[in-house]
Amino acid sequence: MSTVRMTLSALAAALLSGCTATQVTPLQSASDHMCIEENPKVQVSDFVPVLQEGFARHGIETQLYAKIPREQCAYVVTYTARRSWDMAPYLSTAEIVILGPRRQTLAKANYHLRGKGGLSLMKWQGTKSKIDPVIDELLSGAQLSVAAPxxxxxxxxxxxxxxxxxxxxxxxxxxxxxxxxxxxxxxxxxxxxxxx
Incomplete structure (x- = not known):
């Protein structure tokens, strides 16, 4: 009987906590100036400001462009973000990719709520609290070269x-x-x- 209770308790805890999955390939080196390619399909209104603030926290200045001026942008950041709905919309998946001068992928981060967050109340946390730790893991060890201000x-x-x-x-x-x-x-x- 105690085994059944323990199993039920573990299952309830898993359902309530939900599971956040992140997969990060950290940035090794880059410039301290990057261009963000605007993604008009993303409807998470505060995603780009959180992204820019997170990069700035790691000493990287960013500019948002609807169309990237390739001759001016050696490093480009692309992103996707999707919402799910459960009584209110909330961020459930996101991806951030940093491309280098030859458009090769230098770093990548994925954020995903398994089962769209399940019964966890944490799924309604704001974009900043969800994405800041992902940005920190993505950028914390990067060696930055200084571009002209x-x-x-x-x-x-x-x-x-x-x-x-x-x-x-x-x-x-x-x-x-x-x-x-x-x-x-x-x-x-x-x-x-x-x-x-």
């Missing part, structure tokens, strides 16, 4: 900007491995930082 870029002369853009295009044409590309990219940014 946006304000400095805005004041840059057209000639300096054109020169950097040309050099970046040339760099992208080279058949470099990821690490070699990163080193060359950082070197270019440092060389041009003084001219901004």
């Amino acid at each position: 946006a304000s400095s870029q805005a004041d840059a002369s057209d000639e300096s900007r054109r020169s950097l853009d040309d050099e970046l295009r040339e760099l992208q044409k080279q058949n470099l491995g990821y690490e070699d590309y990163q080193r060359a990219y950082r070197k270019l940014l440092l060389e041009h930082q003084g001219s901004y």
Whole structure:
């Protein structure tokens, strides 16, 4: 009889707690400036602000674009987020992907409520409380290279900007491995930082 009670108690606890599944491939290295590609299909209104705030907490400045200006954005963040409904809508799944200069996947994070959260009251927690830990796991160990500040870029002369853009295009044409590309990219940014 006590075995049956223990089993029922364990089952009830599992139903009430729900199960959150996260799978994260952490970012190793990147720039401290990234572009977020807007996903108009996402109806979780506070997802992008939570995403931007989370990246800023790890020293990464982000800008949101409906259409990514590829020549200006070496690192791009894409995302999806879906809601489920149980008396009220709540975030049930999300994915964040960071793409590198050659559009290769550098890091990825998935958040998923198993069974849409079951009977757990935790499923109605806000986006921030659900996604902040995922962002922290995604970015906490990343080595960041410093890009020129946006304000400095805005004041840059057209000639300096054109020169950097040309050099970046040339760099992208080279058949470099990821690490070699990163080193060359950082070197270019440092060389041009003084001219901004």
